Amino acid sequence: MAKNNPYFKQIFQDIEITDINSEGAGVGRIDELVVFVEQAVPGDIIDVLITFTRRRHLEGKIERIKKPSPYRSEPFCNHFGICGGCKWQHMDYAAQLKYKERQAFENIQRIGKTGNSYDAFPILASPGSQYYRNKLEYTFSNKRWLTHQDNVPENQQHLNA
Structure with a gap:
């Protein structure tokens, strides 16, 4: 439109x-x-x-x-919404798992056309719910992105992910 x-x-x-x-x-x-x-x-x-x-x-x-939703939480990273990673950190971790699991099962049913005829285990929670990334997306843009810095304080090394 x-x-x-x-x-x-x-x-x-x-x-x-x-x-x-x-x-x-x-x-x-x-x-x-x-x-x-x-x-x-x-x-x-x-x-x-x-x-x-x-x-x-x-x-x-x-x-x-x-x-605000009861699932809403304060993002832990100062770069939330800027760098493109951790898109769900504004949501409680338990709620993230619930919604991600449901989406995975719905995709298996819809795309795989399995109906309910498959066995699936629930998603297991990670002991570390921050500073992880298990997906790569290659994005091309003229926006400024975070880059590797040599002098990052020890307590902020996650920024060089």
Whole structure:
């Protein structure tokens, strides 16, 4: 949809985030359209500024959190939302595991067309829930990214991940 869409650059109030997608964006609804909101957590009640429109979905950013989700947690990294890693650290670790497990099982059923005819073990929690990355995405951009630094304090070596 073009930028003359009535939703574009509008703020919608009291949107309930009901799910989270595989990229870590919260999922809600405005009228009959799905809206994806970066850094929103299931259970949040938020005001959303629409930044992008398509025929079947909208994308937005949080304008204001009116009622935070019980799953919401304070990101532990100063670079959260900038470097592209750790996209889920604004959510409690137990909730992350719950949603990631559900997405994995749904993908197996949908893509693998297995129905419920497979055996799967639950996701095991890691003893270390911070500063891990088990996925690589190669991104090309003209944005400035974090780079290796020789003089990083010992307690911040995770920044050179």
